[in-house]
Amino acid sequence: EVQLVQSGAEVKKPGESLEISCKTSGYSFTSYWVVWVRQLPGEGLEWMGSIYPSDAATRHNPAFQGQVTISADRSISTAYLQWSTLRASDTAMYYCARRGLRNSLDVWGQGTTVTVSS
Amino acid sequence: QSALTQPPSASGSPGQSVTFSCTGTSSDVGGYNFVSWYQQHPGKAPKLMIYEVSKRPSGVPDRFSGSKSGNTASLTVSGLQAEDEADYFCSSYAGTNTLVFGTGTKVTVL
Numbered sequence: 001e002v003q004l005v006q007s008g009a010e011v012k013k014p015g016e017s018l019e020i021s022c023k024t025s026g027y028s029f030t031s032y033w034v035v036w037v038r039q040l041p042g043e044g045l046e047w048m049g050s051i052y053p054s055d056a057a058t059r060h061n062p063a064f065q066g067q068v069t070i071s072a073d074r075s076i077s078t079a080y081l082q083w084s085t086l087r088a089s090d091t092a093m094y095y096c097a098r099r100g101l102r103n104s105l106d107v108w109g110q111g112t113t114v115t116v117s118s
Numbered sequence: 119q120s121a122l123t124q125p126p127s128a129s130g131s132p133g134q135s136v137t138f139s140c141t142g143t144s145s146d147v148g149g150y151n152f153v154s155w156y157q158q159h160p161g162k163a164p165k166l167m168i169y170e171v172s173k174r175p176s177g178v179p180d181r182f183s184g185s186k187s188g189n190t191a192s193l194t195v196s197g198l199q200a201e202d203e204a205d206y207f208c209s210s211y212a213g214t215n216t217l218v219f220g221t222g223t224k225v226t227v228l
Binding site (some may be wrong): 032033035037044045046047061062081095097101103104105106108110111 | 150209
């Protein structure tokens, strides 16, 4: 069974750094792009960026370029989303997903809630 | 990269059909047959319902169907059921391994 299991909820202060993870299993990690998606409270889905673990190639939504870092560790089939300096506006739910069936996101993680508040 | 445009809401009575749209540009929806639709219930992760414009993943009821004409894709839910009440988001491949989502449509079963 293909699974993406995300790390737990985080509560941080503005200015702090953070890394959340997405551990995959049940498929060849290096054969599929992993995508990160943001959902602001009560809002829609936003594609943040993607990584192809085979060669660590990344693509970013221009709105998030320079704001986050996307990485992957092939040895443990895990993708990461990292902030160096959090802002209150980063408060959201973050999902990882596998880009599978013909460019669709066919398997999703359960989501990680990030709360940034002083 | 602008979000695809969806109507904010759609509704129908049980057993009826509801159709709503997802409008993009020739750089995304119109340029590729890689439109997907996702269903999201409150507090849950999105679920893939339609991929490649009109294909259903295993386990998705055939009440869900998709189509596309030009820069606009559509999702139809036939025989509405109470459990179909959810938010629906479209997405499209937009070239060079990028994606764009729609603004979302809240479906209400009356």
